[in-house]
Amino acid sequence: DTGVSQDPRHKITKRGQNVTFRCDPISEHNRLYWYRQTLGQGPEFLTYFQNEAQLEKSRLLSDRFSAERPKGSFSTLEIQRTEQGDSAMYLCASSLSGNQETQYFGPGTRLLVL
Amino acid sequence: KQEVTQIPAALSVPEGENLVLNCSFTDSAIYNLQWFRQDPGKGLTSLLLIQSSQREQTSGRLNASLDKSSGRSTLYIAASQPGDSATYLCAGHETGYKLSFGAGTTVTVRA
Numbered sequence: 001d002t003g004v005s006q007d008p009r010h011k012i013t014k015r016g017q018n019v020t021f022r023c024d025p026i027s028e029h030n031r032l033y034w035y036r037q038t039l040g041q042g043p044e045f046l047t048y049f050q051n052e053a054q055l056e057k058s059r060l061l062s063d064r065f066s067a068e069r070p071k072g073s074f075s076t077l078e079i080q081r082t083e084q085g086d087s088a089m090y091l092c093a094s095s096l097s098g099n100q101e102t103q104y105f106g107p108g109t110r111l112l113v114l
Numbered sequence: 115k116q117e118v119t120q121i122p123a124a125l126s127v128p129e130g131e132n133l134v135l136n137c138s139f140t141d142s143a144i145y146n147l148q149w150f151r152q153d154p155g156k157g158l159t160s161l162l163l164i165q166s167s168q169r170e171q172t173s174g175r176l177n178a179s180l181d182k183s184s185g186r187s188t189l190y191i192a193a194s195q196p197g198d199s200a201t202y203l204c205a206g207h208e209t210g211y212k213l214s215f216g217a218g219t220t221v222t223v224r225a
Contacts, residue, residue: 042203042215091157101146103213105158
């Protein structure tokens with residue numbers, strides 16, 4: 001068990017460019033979550049997958065954002081036409097559905113949009 | 115919508131002192147409550163999870179309590195060490211999966 005991994009760890013892009021982040025959850029975990037965290041704030045929920053099904057999307061997830069988990073394993077989060085307001089830490093977490101539902105977080109991808 | 119508040123926003127204590135971190139939430143129908151630690155620029159490390167049917171959880175020097183009726187959780191860290199310096203976040207599980215976070219308490223333990 002190597003924990004949740006995310007790639008890349010840092011991304012700098014120019015406004016208007018598209019970016020894609022990847023998350024690899026803990027191998028046996030069937031639930032995967034994306035959160036966004038801005039400086040000085042707690043993470044905010046973006047979206048959630050159970051296996052390959054995307055079950056909920058936050059209002060924070062505009063049309064420019066799309067997330068996939070095609071085979072119920074890794075997930076990608078794409079941001080199209082990035083804006084400066086998209087600059088944040090994007091965190092991925094995973095859990096095993098059941099009674100305790102402890103969520104385990106990855107190291108995050110820090111995005112800076114210039 | 116679950117609102118989670120953490121007071122104080124920052125705390126500085128001398129080494130050896132016990133830490134008391136407070137978390138309050140608006141919806142008593144909370145599913146579980148989870149405490150995390152975050153080091154600067156890093157991801158979140160899970161510390162403790164308290165199920166809605168429990169009143170407290172302990173792990174080493176850490177103890178977390180949950181009072182659903184008053185909408186409060188408290189994290190106690192005994193005999194603080196400089197390595198405990200970090201931001202501590204509490205989060206309520208909504209309907210068993212989505213987490214609602216507070217803004218965190220940033221702790222500095224002075225050697």
